[in-house]
Amino acid sequence: MSGLNKDHGKLIHMLHDTQKKFGYIPAHSISQISGELKISESEIFGVLTFYKAFALEPRGRHLITICMGTACHVRGGVQIVEEMERKLNIKVGKTTANRKFTLETVNCLGCCAIGPVVVVNGKYYSNITIKKVDAILKEYQESE
Amino acid sequence: MIIIIDGKKIEVEGKRTVLEVAREKDIFIPSLCDHPQLTPFGGCRLCIVEIKEKRGYPPSCSTYVENGMEIKTKTPRLQELRREILELILSEHPNACLICSEKENCDEYKSTIRKVGEVTGCVLCSNNGRCELQDVVETLKIDKVKFPSVYRDLDVKKGDPFFDRDYNLCILCGRCVRVCQEVRGASAVSFVYRGSEAVVGTVFDLPLLESGCQFCGACVDVCPTGSLTERGIRYEGLPDERAKTICPLCSIGCELKIDLKRQKILSSKPSDEGAVNEGQACVKGRFLIKDVVHSPRRILKPLIRVNKKLEEVSWEGALDFVAQKLKKFKGKKTALIASPQVSCEEYFLLHKFASEELKTENVDSSYRFSPLAVFDKMAKENGLELGLNFEIKDISRAKTLFLIGEDISKSHPIIWLEVLKAVKGGAKLIVASPEELSLSRYSALWLQIKPGTEFYLLSFLSKLFLQKEQEADHPRIEGLDSFEDSLDKLDLSNVFEMTGITREELKEASELLLDTENAAFLFGMGLTQHSWGSRNVAALWNLALQAQAQLFPLGLENNLRGVFEIGRNSSDKGLNLNQIFQAASSGELKALYLAGPAPYLKKANLELLVIQDSFVNENFEFADAVLPASTFAETEGTFINGEGRLQKFNKVIDPLGEAKPDWWIISQLARRMGNKGFHFKNPSDITKEMIKIVPSFSNISYAELEKGQKIFIQEETKKERSFIPLKYSDSHYKKSKEYPFLMFLDYSLDYYRSLSLSQESRGLKAIRDSRWIKVSLEDAEELNLKEGENIAVESSSGKFKGFVKIVKSLPKGILGASFLLSEDSDFSVSGLIPSVFQESHSLGMLPVKIKREK
Structure with missing residues (x-):
């Protein structure tokens, strides 16, 4: 998997950035990240629902x-x-x-x-x- | 190295897990999450063992053997731990039936059925006892679960085609997640949420249809419980018989296991022993076989036209009728069209019948535009002898892959798996296609090409190569100078505008292609279907020589190669497919024997039309006689797959109704017409004769074939390598004011004989409908077209109907539609094409306009 997964380690960082920017992870960001890192949307969803640090709904200030x-x-x-x-x-x-x-x-x-x-x-x-x-x-x- | 399992000395080589070795030696270790096709997971912990001098209880599925290891698999302590673990698993899985003390009697008399929670009992689980969890409960002898039982009460997901997902039965072994990711590359499902809420799911819990699922059914096949079950067999009970055969729905030739109950096909699953597919299949092989064979559109009785109406008759009556009529139309006025989906034997007989009885050379099949035929023609024209054989397995070893003219994730899913293996090993995939492939995230570079301009793309890449090559020191291949000259003469100044591909992309492509030792070029109909297809292939051939790549021509139909080989040595003086239709409409041709799909024959002007087919189709309205042929499942014979392997397929059920195999029909007709060379008792008699006569079968031994061996057919392997000077006259597609769109014709393989698979199966229709007209997002917005809306498309010679399918990746001004010969005449693209009935035949792009339908 070495060739393919070179960039996969960036996923968490990108999710953090997205979370920081929007206060949550919007759906369109998932498809954007999916295209960028070549990881399926379901896999990304699996990762982001695993960590408490990411939210699917907007959070408060x-x-x-x-x-x-x-x-x-x-x-x-x-x-x-x-x-x-x-x-x-x-x-x-x-x-x-x-x-x-x-x-x-x-x-x-x-x-x-x-x-x-x-x-x-x-x-x-x-x-x-x-x-x-x-x-x-x-x-x-x-x-x- | 030597290891000891339960006191038994075992010699092991290579990197193997303890569980693998134990299984091989028939030492049973219970396990649930492990699967031979998947990487070790270590999730269920049932396969724990004791290893001397190792701490704790390592799981055998993810512990690799080391020299001198002493392993115990069945100590009382291990069994106790396993029972504990299994009880924990069972506490979240409906278990009343699994551990009921009256389980055995209940199976027979259902005595206790009402005493257990109905919804949660095994009796109501659709797996009907085909449950690995149940097997493990039995071997570990669990009779009670001491933990409180938790029923998660999740909604059962029933909205997707072909299978239901009931995650209340899921034990989170992760097999489906892993097979989808590791083997199929789709990753449509994943573990989502965490801890006690963890479940297998899709992004935002969307239906599988919207999450990249290919519906190959691999997850259903690896599921150890009833979580994932094929909807079609939910309430059918257990099969009473199982047979093996070869799938006829594409050119890969997957081996399938067919489950039967009372001579009816329940389901079809990929066989682990399949030489090509190794336990994998695709949506068609996995879910559509029973729909095809048991379709309500099957014709089950012979029909002849009496007083302008088709009426049922006996076989005797029908055969006499047809034999009598055919006698009148011998020679040039008769033609025969065969399907590339019949067996080699049947095609051989059809050929023999045409030449010996109909005395005509007008025999053809719809393979003329296939990559095989075009490739072969191009080679012959240029004095080369090229091999068509290849091994699918070679694709996975390539370092660079170039795919042009086919979305193989749909048309050749098993070849796609090999591409995926290569990509996962670090290979770079370059794709040239007008529309983004369904799993495009695996490609390193996507060249979005305007259909029909492939020649320019390939020639330009060759040119870039030559510029680089002058610096490098490569062995010179014959013909380089004249190839260079021809390239120099070619005007490629507007290549970027013409192809729609940027200079940077082309440069990147040439760098990727140049920088490799082991390249594979895969090409399909998209490259060859144009009238200048053979020049496209010549350009690809040159590029492949430069990149030292192997070429893989990807044919569509299951027996295309067989039909091609048998037809190869017959004279080509007769009319070809298009000329036959042309002659039929001009009235030159009087009689047509149709044993394969044909366009709607409204324009034909025939005195006799005989149709030999398995399914009702539009052309029945013109037929004088209809002879019901059985499907592949009701007879036996051989197919040659895309690689060039001859594979025997077996009879699975008796012919339905009064249908008869094609070979029987042809033999009977020939005998009735007085021919003594057709006394075949069964297909194997024909195989034996065919092996003797067809040159490329001369290396085949019937005995080996009978044993189930897959034998590559013989090929002249004088591989001369020489460049081909490029010839080109400007012939790309042009639109006009009146017809502002160009529509590309997608040679869809979603048919079997004259049955359109997506019209037969609601499931496939939801995934890809042959009546979709693909429209770009921009055009849809401009014209205010809605997804699914009825529209019609009109060309200068006709119109057809369809439904809007908005495709984001399609460029503006381009439409796409499936080209199916057997489609309902209203929906058939062939109605648009004058050239089906014309000599100059171009089936690439058509200038059209869109019309709104009420």
Whole structure:
């Protein structure tokens, strides 16, 4: 397969770029990438649905990721999620109507010592409690 | 190296997996995801073994043998682990029937059928017990599943042609995903989503029709469960008989296994032992065989015209009638047309019958524009003797491939698999075609050529080559000087505009072609169907000499080569196919014996028309007698495939109704007309006589053929290599104000005798309909044409109807349509072509206009 697959390693990078540009992976990008890298659309779809980093629907401006790994879970991660859902009035995996926030969970971020962990747009918030949720949201609600 | 499996010493050579070696030595190791045609996967973990001095329990399917390995396959620990693993698999697969304690009795009396969940029971699984999962459950003796059972309740996908997909039964072994990617190159399905949501699916869960599926059925054949099942046999039960034969639907000659129940064909599957196809088939061989043989359009009784109406008669009556009539029309006033889809024996007899009984030299078959005939003619004209034989397997070894004039992913899918192997090994594929191929992502370069301008493309490439070559030091081939001279004289100044290909693309093509040691040039009808086809082939021949490439002429019909070889040595004084139709319309010809597809004969002016065919067709309205011929499945004989291999095909069922094999009909007629040379009891008598008489069969031994060997026919292999000086007169296609479109005729192979496959099978129709008129996106937008809309296309001599098929890759101003001789007269492109009835015959492009239909 050597000859054919020389460029196949670029797939993840291209998906990342697309995700960054649009906030999700639009259908037309899949066919574009398919033509470029000579990989079938179904295969690309298989890859992008495997990773949580890619979304098929537009995400909000701010992506909130809550860790549900074992350590965060036992320290109250579930409650953080519930609080976020209440505050944003959406379920996990969804985006607020004003397209400002998308709420997602992740299985482990690898920084168990500082859990429960919430990540917003790549910025890590450690030792989160229900009380701190409001402050985090405020930070982004005000910024445009 | 020596390894030990279960205490048995085994000698092994090469890189083999433990599972492969064990299988070969009949040591059973349960497995579900492994398949001999696919690369090791290690997904199901059932094939785990214990290996001395290796940690854990490695899966035998992906562990390669090493010298001195000591392997145990059946320890109690292994069996326990396997049962555990299998229970986990079963927890997501309906298993009530699999583990029911009354399973055995239930099979016979259905005693417990109501006690298990109906929807989830084996009784209602369409695989009817042909289930590898079930086999493994039995060998591992599972009688309970301790995990909670999960039914995923996914929608069963029933919207695609030919097979249903019920992923509730899927065990995620990945065989379908791998066969689609590794072997077929389509990658229409893939694992999508993750973890407990993982499922086999397509992009955005689109139907297979929209995700690049070729409907070859390879996934259905490798599925170990009932997830993927052929719809046509869902409720038919198990076959009671199985036979092997050769597929007659293209020139590759795949060996098929035919499943039968009460003398009816249930399904056809590729045979692993097939010399050419090795366990693979295509949509036609896999799904259409039973539709062809059991078509409602079959004619099952002889008919003769009595008082202007066709009436059923006995064979005696029909044969006497035809024999009597034919006696009156002997000699030049009679002609016979045969199908290139009948066996060698039958074609041989038709020829013999024409010359001995009809006393005519007017015998032909529709092979005249095939790459074989044009290639051979070109060689003869130039004093060369070229071989037509090749081996499909050689294609996979090429480093550069040049494909011109055929979409082989549709017309020759098994050859496409060899191309794919080459490409996956690093070879570069260059494609020259007007329309993008269905799996174009495998080509390194696509030259979008205006049909009919191939000569310019090839000559220009030759010129680029010569410029480069002067620097290199190649052995000189005879005729180079005069070839160079002829190239110099050729005006190629507007080649880019003419062909529609840019200078950069041409340069890239020449570099790819020059930079290789092992090139293969594949060419089809698109190159040869023009009236200047032989000059196109000469140009390709020169280019192939320059690139030191092997040429592969790709014929269409299954026995084209056989028909060609048998007809090769007969005199060519008689009328050819076009001249026959021309003479028929002018009234010169009085009687026509039609044993092959012909255009609608409305313009013909005949006194006697006899049709020997298997299917009802348009020309019946002019016939004086119709003799019902059986299909390939109801007789035996030999076909020569595109490579030049003589293969014996077997009788699968008895002839339907009163249909009789072609050889029987011809023999009976000849005998009735007083000929004593037709006393054949069975086709093998004819084979023996044919081997004696036809020169290219002189190396064939009947005994070997009988044993099922596939023998290459003999060929003069004096391979003289010399350039051919190019001759050319300006003759590319021109449109006019009145007829602003050029329509290219695609010699579609979607027919069997006079049956149009896409009209017979709804499934094939959804994939590619012979009534599609391909329109470019630009033209469709300009004319506001919608997909599927009824339109008509008109040329100066007629019109035909069809449905709009928008093809994005087609250039503006070009239309495309299938050329099928046997199509319904309203939809038949042949109605457009005056030249079918004319001497100067050009079947490349036609100037036409589009008309809206109500």
